[in-house]
Amino acid sequence: MSLGARARGFVELTRPGNALAAGVLTFTGAFVAGATLGDTLAVVAAVLATVFATGAGNAVNDYFDRDIDAINRPDRPIPRGAVTAGEAKWFSVALFGGAVVSALALPLVAIAIAVVNLVALLAYTEFFKGLPGVGNVVVAALTGSTFLFGGAAIGEPLGALVLCILAALATLTREIVKDVEDIAGDREEGLRTLPIVVGERPSLWIGVAVLVVAVAASVVPFVRGDFGLAYLGFVVPADGVMLFASAQSFENPSAAQRRLKHGMFLAAFAFIVGRATSLTLAV
Incomplete structure (x- = not known):
């Protein structure tokens, strides 16, 4: 080689x-x-x-x-x-x-x-x-x-505690979806991942529930007044992408976990926009 x-x-x-x-x-x-x-x-x-x-x-x-x-x-x-x-x-x-x-x-x-x-x-x-x-x-x-x-x-x-919680919850959903995607190899290796133990669909529903909590957490900075409408303008589409991905995971886990990742980065960008906007207004 x-x-x-x-x-x-x-x-x-x-x-x-x-x-x-x-x-x-x-x-x-x-x-x-x-x-x-x-x-x-x-x-x-x-x-x-x-x-x-x-x-x-x-x-x-x-x-x-x-x-x-x-x-x-x-x-x-x-x-x-x-x-x-x-x-x-x-x-x-x-x-x-x-x-x-x-x-x-x-x-x-x-x-x-x-x-x-x-x-x-x-x-x-x-x-x-x-x-x-x-x-x-x-x-x-x-x-x-x-x-x-x-x-x-x-x-x-x-x-950045709220961002930490949002990212952790969204990642948890993505990891569950990835385990569904990898179930064949994991079963062959004798691993006891969540989809192997409780089933694929119940695992995906757990992922959906976790993501709904993450989406709820994403609006906290706006409700508290930390960030304004600019933040909301980016985080709402990010939430939409991730929610769509969680629904897609039941049919296409591979595409869904990639879309979840994209949504997570868009949500992180929303926090950057929110912080930058708050600094501009403070000047």
């Missing part, structure tokens, strides 16, 4: 789109929590820590999931032979090291969040993924915590 193909395999292990997106979410959390230009170094360190940690978590997940991926995702780097399992393991260790070094430049609360998240990432596939609903909750909490981490980097860990 060529050097370029192997290098591509290592990059793919990190899911670069997801890793960079997680960094953007951390930046969003810091911005919504009130970051200023004086917080630039802290925000950059937090974003780097998030990107490294997400990439490491994805790589170690591929290491543990290599047998399942041979069924569900044969195009991933380890099943197709671009990277060996041992190389993926040590590559993830190096990325975790980068996350730790970056996080050490942050306040104590942010470091604590980083430590908890790193432990959860390491334990996820080995201990949590096969437990009905537990693995879904862990991934949801990790996604939501990126916003808390961004706020904690500037000393305001609760500054």
Whole structure:
């Protein structure tokens, strides 16, 4: 295999789109929590820590999931032979090291969040993924915590709390839908995911219920007067996209989970618009 193909395999292990997106979410959390230009170094360190940690978590997940991926995702780097399992393991260790070094430049609360998240990432596939609903909750909490981490980097860990809750709940729904999509490989591997234990349709209905709570949470900043109509103009379409996706999941889980992801990022953008608008009005 060529050097370029192997290098591509290592990059793919990190899911670069997801890793960079997680960094953007951390930046969003810091911005919504009130970051200023004086917080630039802290925000950059937090974003780097998030990107490294997400990439490491994805790589170690591929290491543990290599047998399942041979069924569900044969195009991933380890099943197709671009990277060996041992190389993926040590590559993830190096990325975790980068996350730790970056996080050490942050306040104590942010470091604590980083430590908890790193432990959860390491334990996820080995201990949590096969437990009905537990693995879904862990991934949801990790996604939501990126916003808390961004706020904690500037000393305001609760500054993006509503955004954290919204993201965690929407991610929980998406993870349930993904488990429905991956049910064949998970069953072959002997995992006990939520759809395997309680059935596909009941699991999807749980996802719908969780998403409805998330949509309700999304209007809280407007009701409290934190953000104005500009925020509402973006978050309502985002809610519509996610609700449509949850309904679509009963017929096409693959398309639905991608649409849920798009809706989540649109909702995060709504918070950026809300924060930017509030700053403009305050000037």
